[in-house]
Amino acid sequence: MTEPGQPVILVLSERGLEVARHIAAVLGSAEISGREGRVAGADSTFPETIAELRSHFSAGRPIIALCAAGIVVRALGSLLTDKQSEPPVIVVAEDGSAVIPLLGGHHGSNELAMLIASALSVEASITTAGDLAFGLALDAPPVGYVLANPGAAKSFMAELLTGKAVSLEGEAPWLRDSGLPFDPNAVLSIVVSEKASQGAPHCLHYYPKTLAIGVGCERGAEPGEVIKLAEDAILEAGLAREAVGGVFSIDLKSDEGAVLALADHFAVPARFFDAAKLEQEASRLETPSEVVFREVGCHGVSEGAALAAVGRSGHLVLPKRKSGRATLAIARAKEPLAPKTIGRARGSLAVVGIGPGDPLWRAPEVDEVVAQAGDLVGYSLYLDLLGSLADGKVRHDFALGEEEERVRHALGLAAEGRDVALVCSGDPGIYAMASLVFELLERSGRSDWQRLAIKIVPGISALQAAAARIGAPLGHDFCAISLSDLLTPWPVIERRLEAAAVGDFVVALYNPVSNRRREQFVRAVEILRAHRLEDTPVVIGRKLGRDGENIEVMELGSVTPDHVDMLSVVLIGSSESRRVPRGDGGCWVYTPRGYAAKAGGMAGEEEKARETEKAHETEKEGAA
Numbered sequence: 001m002t003e004p005g006q007p008v009i010l011v012l013s014e015r016g017l018e019v020a021r022h023i024a025a026v027l028g029s030a031e032i033s034g035r036e037g038r039v040a041g042a043d044s045t046f047p048e049t050i051a052e053l054r055s056h057f058s059a060g061r062p063i064i065a066l067c068a069a070g071i072v073v074r075a076l077g078s079l080l081t082d083k084q085s086e087p088p089v090i091v092v093a094e095d096g097s098a099v100i101p102l103l104g105g106h107h108g109s110n111e112l113a114m115l116i117a118s119a120l121s122v123e124a125s126i127t128t129a130g131d132l133a134f135g136l137a138l139d140a141p142p143v144g145y146v147l148a149n150p151g152a153a154k155s156f157m158a159e160l161l162t163g164k165a166v167s168l169e170g171e172a173p174w175l176r177d178s179g180l181p182f183d184p185n186a187v188l189s190i191v192v193s194e195k196a197s198q199g200a201p202h203c204l205h206y207y208p209k210t211l212a213i214g215v216g217c218e219r220g221a222e223p224g225e226v227i228k229l230a231e232d233a234i235l236e237a238g239l240a241r242e243a244v245g246g247v248f249s250i251d252l253k254s255d256e257g258a259v260l261a262l263a264d265h266f267a268v269p270a271r272f273f274d275a276a277k278l279e280q281e282a283s284r285l286e287t288p289s290e291v292v293f294r295e296v297g298c299h300g301v302s303e304g305a306a307l308a309a310v311g312r313s314g315h316l317v318l319p320k321r322k323s324g325r326a327t328l329a330i331a332r333a334k335e336p337l338a339p340k341t342i343g344r345a346r347g348s349l350a351v352v353g354i355g356p357g358d359p360l361w362r363a364p365e366v367d368e369v370v371a372q373a374g375d376l377v378g379y380s381l382y383l384d385l386l387g388s389l390a391d392g393k394v395r396h397d398f399a400l401g402e403e404e405e406r407v408r409h410a411l412g413l414a415a416e417g418r419d420v421a422l423v424c425s426g427d428p429g430i431y432a433m434a435s436l437v438f439e440l441l442e443r444s445g446r447s448d449w450q451r452l453a454i455k456i457v458p459g460i461s462a463l464q465a466a467a468a469r470i471g472a473p474l475g476h477d478f479c480a481i482s483l484s485d486l487l488t489p490w491p492v493i494e495r496r497l498e499a500a501a502v503g504d505f506v507v508a509l510y511n512p513v514s515n516r517r518r519e520q521f522v523r524a525v526e527i528l529r530a531h532r533l534e535d536t537p538v539v540i541g542r543k544l545g546r547d548g549e550n551i552e553v554m555e556l557g558s559v560t561p562d563h564v565d566m567l568s569v570v571l572i573g574s575s576e577s578r579r580v581p582r583g584d585g586g587c588w589v590y591t592p593r594g595y596a597a598k599a600g601g602m603a604g605e606e607e608k609a610r611e612t613e614k615a616h617e618t619e620k621e622g623a624a
Contacts, residue, residue, distance in 0.1 A: 005060070005061055005062065005087075006029050006030060006031060006061070006062075006368075006371045006372070007027060007029075007030045007031075007061070007062035007063070007064055007088070007112075008030065008031045008033055008056050008061055008062070008063060008064070009023055009024060009030050009031065009032045009033065009064045009065075009066065010033055010035075010046070010049070010052060010053065010056075010063065010064070010065045010066065010067070011032060011033070011034045011035065011039050011042060011066050012034075012035045012038065012039070012049060012066065012067045012094075013035070013038055013039065013094060014038065014039055014040070015094045015095070016039075016066035016067075016092075016094035016095075017032075017034065017039055017041060017042065019066060019092065019094065019095065019096040019120070020032045020042075020064075020066055021388075022096070022119065022120070023064060023092070023116055023119065023120075024388070024391075025391070026115065026116065026119040027115075027116075028392045029371055029392060030064070031043045031044060031367065031371065031389075032044075032388065033045065033046055033052070034046075035049060043359065043367070043387065043388055043389060044359065044364075044367070045360075049067070049071060049075070050071075050074070050075040053065065053071075053072060053075040053076060054075055054076065054079060056087075057075075057076050057079055057086075057087065057089065058079065060085070060087045061087055062087050062088040062089075062090075062104070062112065063087065063088070063089045063090070064090045064092060064112075064116065065089070065090070065091050065092070066092050066093070066094050067091065067094070068091075069091045069100060069102065072089060072091055072102060073102070076089065076103070080103070086103045086104045087103075087104050088101065088103070088104035088108055088109035088112050088113075089101075089102045089103040089104055089109065090102065090109060090112060090113050090116065092116065092120075096120040096122065097120075097122060098122065098125060099113050099116050099117040099120065099122060099123075099124045099125065100113070100124070100125045101113035101124065101125075108140075110124070110137065110140075111142075113125075136174065136175075136178045136179075136180075138153050138156065138157055138204060139153035139154070139157070141174070141206055142174050143336075144208060144209050144245070144335075144336030144337070144338075145172065145174075145192075145206045145207065145208055145209065145336065146206065146207045146209065146242040146243070147204065147205075147206055147207075148197055148198075148204075148205040148206065148207055148240065148242065149197075149198070149200075149203075149204065149205055152200070152201055152203075152204060153204060155201065156188065156201075156202070156204055159188060159202075160180070160181070160188065163181075164181075164186065164187070164188055165181045165182065165183035165186035165188065166180055166181065166182060166183070166186050166188040166189060166190055167182065167183060167184050167185070167186045167188070167189045167190070168180075168182055168189075168190050168192075169189065169190070169191045169192065169193070170190075170191055170192030170193050170206075170208075171192060172192045172206065172208065175190060175192070175206075187202055188202050188203075189202065189203045189204075190203070190204045190205075190206070191203060191204070191205045191206070192205075192206045192208055193205070193206075193207070193208075194207060194208065194210055194211055194239050194240060194243040194317075194332065195238055195239065195240065196238055196239060196240040197240070207240045207242040207243040208243060208335070208336045209242075209243055209244065209245035209268075209336045209337055210243060210245060210310075210314075210332050210333045210334070210335065210336055210337060211239060211243045211244045211245055211317070211330055211331070211332055211333075211337075212244075212245060212246055212248055212305075212306045212309035212310050212314070212330065212331045212332075212333060212337060213230055213244055213246070213247045213248065213262070213266075213306065213328060213329075213330055214248050214249065214301070214302040214303055214304065214305035214306030214307070214308075214309070214328065214329045214330070214331065215230070215247060215248070215249050215253075215258075215259055215262060215301075215302055215305070215326065215327070215328050216249060216250065216253070216292075216301030216302045216305070216326065216327045216328075217253070217256060217258050217259065217325055217326035217327070218325040218326070219256070220257075221256070221258040221325040221326050222258065222325070223257060223258045223261035223262070223265075225258070225323050225324065225325060225326060226258040226259070226261070226262050226323070226326045226328070227261065227262055227265050228323070229321060229322075229323045229326055229328045230262055230265075230266075230328055232321075233318055233321050233328055233330060234330070236318065236321075237317055237318045237330060239317070239330070241266060244266045244268055245268060245333070245336060245337030245339060246263075246268045246269050246270070246271055246309060246337050246339035246342065247259065247262050247263040247266065247268060247269070247270045247271075248270070248271050248272070248273070248305035248306060248308065248309040248342070248343060249270070249272055249273075249301060249302075249305050250272060250273060250274070250275060250278060250296060250298070250301050250304075250305065251272040251273060251274050251275075251344065251448075251451075252275075252296060252451075253272065253301075254270075254272045254344075254346040254347075254451045255346065255450075255451040255452075255453070258326065260346070268339065269339040269340065269345065270345075270346065271309070271339050271342050271343035271344060271345060272305075272343050272344050272345070272346065272417075273304075273305060273308050273343045273344070275296055275297035275298045276297070276298075277308055277343075278298035278300070278301065278304035278305060278308055279293075279297065279298040279299065279304070280308070281300070281303070281304040281307040281308050282298070282299045282300070282304070284303075284307050284316075285299055285300040285303045285304060285307075286303060286316060286319040286320070287300065287303065287319060287320045288300055300320070301327065302320050302327040302328050302329040303316060303319060303320050303329040303331075305329075306329045306330060306331035307331050308342075308343065309331065309333070309337065309339075309342050309343065310331040310332060310333035310334075310337070311333065311334075313333070313334040314331050314332055314333040314334060315331060315332060316329060316330070316331050316332075317330050317331060317332045318330040343417075344416070344417030345417045345418075345419075346417070346451065346452070346453055347413075347414035347415050347416060347417045347418055347419070347420070347451075347452050347453070348414060348418075348419045348420065348452065348453040348454070348455070349410055349411060349414040349420050349421075349422060349437070349452050349453070349454050349455070350369045350370075350373065350419075350420070350421045350422070350454075350455045350456075350457055351421075351422045351424065351428040351432075351433055351434045351437055351454070351455070351456050351457065352366045352369055352370060352421050352422070352423055352424065352428060352457040352459065353366065353424050353425070353426055353427040353428040353429075353432065353457065353458055353459020353460075353461075354366060354382060354385060354386065354423060354424070354425060354459055355425070355426065355427075355459040355460035355465070355545060356425065356426065356460060356462060356465045356544040356545030356546065357385045357425065357544075357545040357546040358545035358546070359387065361459075361460045361465065361545050362459065363457065363458065363459060363460075365457050366457050366459060367389060369421060369455070369457050370386060370389050370390075370393075370421050370423075371389065372419055373393065373419045373420060373421035374393065374394060374418055374419050374420070375393065375394045375396060375410075375413050375418050375419070375420045375421070376390055376393045376394070376395050376396065376420075376421050376423055377396040377398070377406050377409055377410040377413070377420060377421070377422045377423065378396075378397070378398065378406065378422060378423035378424065379397075379398055379399070379400060379406070379423075379425075380397040380398070380399070382423045382424065382425050383395055383397060383423055385425075385546075386423065396409055396410075396413070403433065403436060404436065404440070406422070406433070407422065407433055407436045407437055407440055408440060410422040410437075411437070411440065411441075411444075411446070411449050411452070414449075414452045415446070415448040415449055415452065422437070424459070425459075425462075426459055426460065426461040426462050427458050427459045427460065427461040427464075428456055428457070428458070428459065429456060429458070430461045430463075430480065431480075431482055431510050431511075434456050437454065462508075462510070462541065462544060462569040463478075463480055463508040463510075463569055463571065465541065465544040465545060465569075466508075466539055466541030466544060466551065466569050466571055467539075467571065469541060469544065469551045470539050470541075470551055470553065470571075470588065470589045471580070471588035471589045471590045472588075472589075472590040472591065473506055473537070473539055473571050473573060473577055473589045473590060473591055474506055474508075474571070474591065475590050475591040475592065475593055476506065476574065476576065476591045476592065476593045476594075477503075477505055477506070477574075478505055478506035478507065478508060478574075478591075479496075479500050479505045479506075479507055479508070480507075480508040480509075480510060481493065481496055481497060481500065481507060481508070481509060481510070481524075482509075482510040482511045483509055483510070483511050483512055483513075483517070483520045483521060483524060484510075484511035484514070484517070485517070485520065490520065493520070494523065494527070497523075497524050497527045497528070498527055500528075501527050501528050501530065501531040501532070502531060504531070504574045504575050504576075505574060506571065506572065506573055506574045506577060506591055507528065507571070507572045508569060508570070508571050508572075509521075509524060509569070509570040509571075509572065510569060511566060512524075512561075512564040512565075512566075512568055512569075512570050513561050513564055513565060513566065514566050518561040521561045521564065522560075522561060525556065525559060525560075525572075528556065528572055529556055529557065531575075532556055532572075532573075532574075532575060533556070533575070534555060534556060534557030535555045535556070535557065536555065536556040536572065536573045536574075536575070536577065537553055537554075537555065537556075537573045537577050537578075537579055537589045538553070538554045538555065538556050538559050538570065538571070538572050538573065539551065539552070539553055539570070539571040539573075539589055540552045540553075540554065540559075540563055540564055540568055540569075540570050540571075541568065541569050541570075541571070542564075542565070542567050542568045543567050544569070553579070553586075553587055553589060556572060556573075571589075573589065573591060574591055576591055576592055577589060577590070577591045578590055578591070578592065
């Protein structure tokens with residue numbers, strides 16, 4: 001059984017919403033998606049049920065559907081091909097009275113259904129024969145074990161169901177404590193071992209993920225070299241690659257491409273230790289090195305990391321092996337590894353833009369990244385706007401004006417190995433935190449910050465939101481200028497306003513006024529009026545995507561600081577910007593790109609071509 005991703009709970013009616021919320025609270029991380037027009041208050045909405053079910057199923061996402069089982073069967077029937085790859089699909093009655101795992105037994109469907117049923121105080125409707133007879137499904141082992149020969153599981157289980165006994169070689173509590181009929185002299189056998197095996201018709205072989213690969217390498221080592229070193233080492237030791245539970249190294253290598261590629265190659269986590277932790281393993285090293293100690297502060301990276309991962313009850317099964325630019329060792333733990341509890345992950349910082357605030361304007365990637373994060377950092381209002389997406393996360397709230405403090409805090413958390421989301425409104429790269437992240441990286445001198453995995457996730461900016469509400473005022477060249485002089489001197493801002501006015505750009509003004517700052521807006525309007533007509537359209541968008549949203553169109557000659565505040569974005573048209581009347585008495589605003597002129601030019605060319613053709617015909621008639 002593999003670990004599933006974040007489940008999605010599909011709700012078709014208001015009746016099922018409370019049950020969905022209860023399930024989401026138990027699971028800790030799940031998205032509630034409601035049928036559009038029928039369910040209010042869900043994390044997201046969908047327009048059509050069948051298409052939504054098929055989309056999530058095809059993406060391999062666990063599905064919990066609060067609806068009739070027949071709907072799910074009809075939706076997914078044509079997509080069923082390989083049960084080994086099916087994600088969990090569970091149907092729950094809208095009143096919570098029934099929980100049925102339909103698909104995905106190999107990916108934890110039964111276990112997930114039993115968890116949900118327990119939370120709802122009902123019995124899960126488990127129909128798998130092995131689960132009913134023995135309390136487990138032999139073809140769906142728990143996390144930490146891999147079945148080497150899944151093709152033999154069906155016939156093996158059939159023989160058990162006829163009353164035959166089975167022997168057990170190796171240690172696995174989930175097997176030992178099950179209802180299987182054990183007999184050391186039985187013909188059927190189960191083997192639990194890290195040794196490579198092809199299996200046999202009367203023998204099921206399980207690989208426990210007890211192997212820890214410790215790796216060290218030079219900076220910039222080729223991933224292919226390290227992967228080959230690992231594969232050769234596993235083959236030399238007669239081990240199964242499926243028994244690898246994790247890749248481990250020193251924290252100085254947490255951003256090393258070859259180490260990360262090795263973890264991806266085996267589809268396991270990469271985890272890291274500091275030098276002090278690795279040095280605690282010095283007495284157990286088979287090939288300690290003074291050179292390594294002088295360079296990084298421990299006597300061995302590959303052996304030390306492998307041993308640190310398996311703990312004092314574990315041991316080396318393959319001492320250090322070397323290639324041109326890398327070293328590698330393998331250790332065995334007494335029990336399957338739980339990598340997330342060992343060492344430290346490479347920390348990640350995602351700088352996300354949630355748009356103006358309306359969940360419908362939030363990119364799906366933002367929801368996915370926030371769901372994966374353990375810590376959320378941001379201005380309190382922005383974190384509140386995440387709604388239920390923030391449930392179960394550690395919040396780190398900051399006030400306005402504490403921008404540098406919140407970015408430093410987010411970087412510091414990520415450097416501890418956490419997955420952190422730094423939450424911004426609008427787009428994180430437009431007057432938000434993304435640029436400050438990279439500025440602090442540049443001037444901090446913190447090598448641990450430099451090793452972080454950093455990702456910028458875009459969002460809808462205020463200027464885009466305002467433009468979309470009123471038409472297409474940004475349809476041609478435009479620029480954005482902030483009137484706040486807290487970080488940029490006013491003479492610089494004024495020079496940019498002059499350039500934008502002379503260049504005839506549509507201008508988006510951010511931070512137009514504040515309690516202490518109003519004259520800058522007056523001056524900005526004066527500069528633009530010197531180059532624009534008085535009736536140039538001005539769009540003022542306030543609290544876009546939130547309660548109290550307002551959009552207003554004025555003329556440049558009449559706009560004043562009284563019309564705007566810090567929650568406003570102002571779009572001032574170019575000399576080409578136009579109004580188009582609407583039937584409700586309002587208007588659209590757009591800035592043409594020149595298609596009319598292009599069309600006119602094409603018409604002129606066509607007319608010229610016709611005149612030329614006519615002249616040629618006249619010449620031919622004269623010649624005749």
